[in-house]
Structure formats: structure tokens, C-alpha cells
Amino acid sequence: MHQVFKEELEHRERLRKVRLFQKAAFPVRKTLAGYELQSLRLPSTLQTNELTSCQFIRDKKNLVLYGPVGKGRTHLAIALG
Secondary structure, eight states: OHHHHHHHHHHHHHHHHHHHHHHHTOSSOOOSTTOOGGGOOOOTTOOHHHHHTTHHHHTTOOOOOOOSTTSSHHHHHHHHO
16 A cells, blocks of 8 residues: 555656646756856855755745856756756
8 A cells, every 4th residue: 555655646746747847838858967067157155056956946036147148048047947
């Protein structure tokens, strides 16, 4: 019985992720795998691990991405989303 409940919870979690991804309307799925985080210039008040863990959201802080074309702003925004 435990296994049945475990599988049901896993199934619900997979469906939840699919539903949220569709609701976000991202054009493609992106991850931080292979993203060159060392090329980012972050403010002194924000560490890389705070960015990748989305700690800034829990802290109710905004994140503004800016820079020239082709530097990965959209990729980073979708991956964090």
C-alpha cells in the first residue's frame, strides 16, 4: 500500500510540473546545465548560489537582467523560471 501511495504522489508531482510549465508559457525548456554562470556580473549583495536557488524570490527581491544581445538573459530567465 505504501508503494501505491508513493507512486501516486510522484505522479501528481509530475503532472503539477507539466501544468505549471504550460501555464508559464515558456517557448522552450531551459536549464542551468551548461550555462556559464562565471560570466555573470552580479551585484555584491547577490551570490551565485542565491541566484540558482532562487533565494531572491523567497526574500521578495526583484531580479533585473540586462546586457547586450546574445548574452543569455532569456536563457537564464527561463531556466530560473
